[in-house]
Amino acid sequence: MDAYREILGGLPTTLMLGLLALAIGAIGALPLMFARRARSLLLRVPARAAIDLLRAVPPIVWLFLVFFGLTEFDVTLQPFTASVLALGVVSCAYLAEIYRGGFMAIDHGQVEASQALGLRRRDALRFVLAPQALRVALPAIVTYALALLKDTSLAYTIGVREVLFRANEETQLGAASPLSILLFTAAIYAVLSIPTALLARRLDTALRSKVAR
């Protein structure tokens, strides 16, 4: 029983890791998306290259680059910090594409209508376009957040004491069989994601009805 309690004790670290990375991604994705949509090639091309590269290389490679690679510049990060940073930066790229998809789903007539009403570009964005884009993008954001929750398990490879790290520790201590410990670990993630995934599907239909296309 103690083994299982010990594994559950990693849950706050897992959740904190996921939330912090998501927060970095949610905010960092905004400038990246605007640069990707900009008219100027000088902004658009580097933004697109950054997004493509961040998504092309597996997250675990980014994690290792941040944790082991940066030591060559005499930057030594704590495993937790390195994990938040790596997962956060990768999230920026994925969320930027999700935000962009949200904006692209809005009918262009909304832009024209805002202009006709005399709204400034910034106000049109804030009161007309962004709220609708967010509604379209929200289910995809939730889906991505769940993918991120699963990716927090990568942090175990550099020694963050989250759920999977503790599960590995317990299998080595041998208080319970590796199979039951790992099944318990799998169940923790399943209990966290399956209800949220179902909710996201409901949300999708409800929110889509409130967007002009």
Add this chain to the structure above:
Amino acid sequence: MLAEWGDYLPSLLSGLAMSLKLAGASLLVGMPLGLTLALMVQAPLWVVRWVAIAIVELGRAVPALVLLQLAYYGLPTIHITLTSFLAATAGLGWITAAYSSEMFRAGVASVPEGQHEASAALGLGRIDTYRSIVIPQGVRVALPALLGLAIQIFQATALAFTIGLPELLSQAYDIGNETFRYLSVLTLAGLLYAAVVLPAGALVRGIELRLGRHLAPGQR
């Protein structure tokens, strides 16, 4: 840095070959299983339906790393011992099956009802209708999504590093451990992943456009 990369390249390329082999094996196991699950989810018998749903939902909800460890460290508890390659194939194959089943399901569902009716009118049985009419059309619709999944599975092969498979990332990590030049060797490994993923992604987008040529611009 370039001179170093020349030294690293042979072992990294052999790692890349292993990564590609693992991705291929996982897709070979996972895709047919995904199609089977997609058909099982629509089965009239509730037991079949619920078993399929459970396999799909678990494959999507549990992190790939946990599935790999279950296959490699967990299964020996019930006296099934797999090599790291087979364990990785089992774990990633499960994930492939879970995600692809949703894509197959959506593809099959997109085939118009009239096709079923026409097949019935021609006297085709249920199995023949699915085999020669519905599945070929459904797979065509699902193809771009399935190819996208194949790319993601290739990226996920990096996780097999944790169960000691000598794929690309673990080759890079070993070199890093020997030389302490992590940045250089990991950068090269990252570029090799990108060198496979970026062209493959462009190819998939090309195929997607080509398959959607008959659609009006708004539908694409």
